[in-house]
Amino acid sequence: MLRRCASGFGSIALAGLLDDAAFGRRLSASASPSTLGLHHRPRARNIIFLYMDGGPSQVDTFDPKPRLQRENGEPFKMKMERTQFNDNGAVLGSPWKFRRYGKQGLPVSDLFPHVGQCADDLCVVRSMTSEFSEHTNANYFLHTGLGRAGRPSMGSWVTYGLGSENQNLPGFVVLDGGLIPPGGLECFGSGFLPATHQGSIFKPNDAAVANIRAAAGAGPQRPKLDLLQTLDAEALQESGRSDPIESAIANYELAFRMQAAVPELMSLERESKATRDMYGLEASFPPTRIYARQCLIARRLIERGVRFVELTCPKVDGDRWDQHGNLRDGHANNARAVDQPIAALLTDLKQRGLLEETLVVWAGEFGRTPFAQGTNGRDHNPFGYTIWMAGGGVKAGMVYGATDEYGYKVVDKPLEIYDLHATMLHLLGIDHTRLTVNFGGREMRLTDVHGHVVGELIEGGVDG
Structure with missing residues (x-):
């Protein structure tokens, strides 16, 4: 589950329940599917x-x-x-x-x-x-x-x-x-x-975001993120669903991808x-x-x-x-x-x-x-x-x-x-x-x- 999150934007709930990495919807335990998404034809x-x-x-x-x-x-x-x-x-x-x-x-x-x-x-x-x-x-x-x-x-x-x-x-x-x-x-x-x-x-x-350019390049960061995923997965397995942990995972992964996207944007x-x-x-x-x-x-x-x-x-x-x-x-x-x-x-x-x-x-x-x-x-x-x-x-x-x-x-x-x-x-x-x-x-x-x-x-x- 966590590896699927690594290639998408969002939390475990996003990747696991919506299986749509392009959209950052977050289906929490307190929100039903009928409340999320488009309700009618959008103008914007x-x-x-x-x-x-x-x-x-x-x-x-x-x-x-x-x-x-x-x-x-x-x-x-x-x-x-x-x-x-x-x-x-x-x-x-x-x-x-x-x-x-x-x-x-x-x-x-x-x-x-x-x-x-x-x-x-x-x-x-x-x-x-x-x-x-x-x-x-x-x-x-x-x-x-x-x-x-x-x-x-x-x-x-x-x-x-x-x-x-x-x-x-x-x-x-x-x-x-x-x-x-x-x-x-x-x-x-x-x-x-x-x-x-x-x-x-x-x-x-x-320098739109602090530390957006990796000092040692993005390559050495991947093993560290993989280790964090493993540790977070164990924590989630023990504690059950946790928005702080899920959000931290999503934010780590997003920050990793932003290192390439933000400099190009700016x-x-x-x-x-x-x-x-x-x-x-x-x-x-x-x-x-x-x-x-x-x-x-x-x-x-x-x-x-x-x-x-x-x-x-x-x-x-x-x-x-x-x-x-x-x-x-x-x-x-x-x-x-x-x-x-x-x-x-x-x-x-x-x-x-x-x-x-x-x-x-x-x-x-x-x-x-x-x-x-x-x-x-x-x-x-x-x-x-x-x-x-x-x-x-x-x-x-x-x-x-x-x-x-x-x-x-x-x-x-x-x-x-x-x-x-x-x-x-x-x-x-x-x-x-x-x-x-x-x-x-x-x-x-x-x-x-x-x-x-x-x-x-x-x-x-x-x-x-």
């Missing part, structure tokens, strides 16, 4: 999650509000909810102009001139909400569906349900640009799912100069170069069958998208880092015929207030903010939902994180109510007991 095969750390301001990016400009500096005329710092000032108009892009005239601020060129591919949701206004809890909620640590990440759920199409790379990869979200690595954890489904952190450089020399320039690999702004590599590597990962890829933000002057002060410089620097690479990623995926089967999601953990914090910043706002999606079966060139005239609270078609997760899983061919694991005495799922698939966001609707 992969997800690229562009996580915007800190909470970009909706009214400065994709949700223009003329009233803010008219009343800039005046007292805010709606009831203010308590904010994190509660240093609330006057109405703060956006420092950026909005221009219309694409066939539908989608408004996009001057922070994103490159992404604006992709407007016809975007499905902009202006009615996102969160239950939390503090980074750590909001990040757990965005990533795992619960506002505290310990639950499996959405990437873990996806690979648990669908596995990976690549035996030599993890099914869930996090490309770390330099900023791990508040909440830490738990945002990418597997929780009560098998440990083989946790996110693997890659740096966007040649080698960008064969990419054309036009492609490298489009992404911004030689940009004058160092954070743009970092994020350019992340986006290009993300494309290469999904080309190789990796199921779920998340990108974290690079470090810039003025913190992540969390501008409690100096909004103009902070948001400008963050946008400058990601705008060109994101547009290049969308364009590249489309040109290669990959966008239609790859769901790209751009989102932060919450938005920001339309009134100032102090005089020139914005505090956290979970009551109404903007995300967007592209490819993977979503309707292109559309806007869904709305906030009020200030961009403060949702007034039309509110969406919860549960709804976003349910819709993402649906696009992958998964019924979010059926992908469950019995843990703690009840059936657990990414959306808990909540969430609905938003058919209006899907090309052709839920049954299309």
Whole structure:
């Protein structure tokens, strides 16, 4: 049994019960076969999650509000909810102009001139909400569906349900640009799912993973792994089924194969100069170069069958998208880092015929207030903010939902994180109510007991 595991991706349960080395499904004792795999025709095969750390301001990016400009500096005329710092000032108009892009005239601020060129591919949701206004809890909620640590990440759920199409790379990869979200690595954890489904952190450089190049070559490692297999097999025979041991075996074998796969993945020399320039690999702004590599590597990962890829933000002057002060410089620097690479990623995926089967999601953990914090910043706002999606079966060139005239609270078609997760899983061919694991005495799922698939966001609707 263990030797069969050695040539596949996954644990003993994977090789023995599913006999499918190309897919990383894990059939645990608490999961029935009916809960795993595709429940309906998928629109997407992969997800690229562009996580915007800190909470970009909706009214400065994709949700223009003329009233803010008219009343800039005046007292805010709606009831203010308590904010994190509660240093609330006057109405703060956006420092950026909005221009219309694409066939539908989608408004996009001057922070994103490159992404604006992709407007016809975007499905902009202006009615996102969160239950939390503090980074750590909001990040757990965005990533795992619960506002505290310990639950499996959405990437873990996806690979648990669908596995990976690549035996030599993890099914869930996090490309770390330099900023791990508040909440830490738990945002990418597997929780009560098998440990083989946790996110693997890659740096966007040649040494993506520590010690990825064997000092003495791969040859001498094989006998050592064979010995470990023998010892682990004896331990399993004595103790019975054990996820920690099975996951350790799978991870040893995967690490062995990654020594060849990862250096090839990270080698960008064969990419054309036009492609490298489009992404911004030689940009004058160092954070743009970092994020350019992340986006290009993300494309290469999904080309190789990796199921779920998340990108974290690079470090810039003025913190992540969390501008409690100096909004103009902070948001400008963050946008400058990601705008060109994101547009290049969308364009590249489309040109290669990959966008239609790859769901790209751009989102932060919450938005920001339309009134100032102090005089020139914005505090956290979970009551109404903007995300967007592209490819993977979503309707292109559309806007869904709305906030009020200030961009403060949702007034039309509110969406919860549960709804976003349910819709993402649906696009992958998964019924979010059926992908469950019995843990703690009840059936657990990414959306808990909540969430609905938003058919209006899907090309052709839920049954299309």
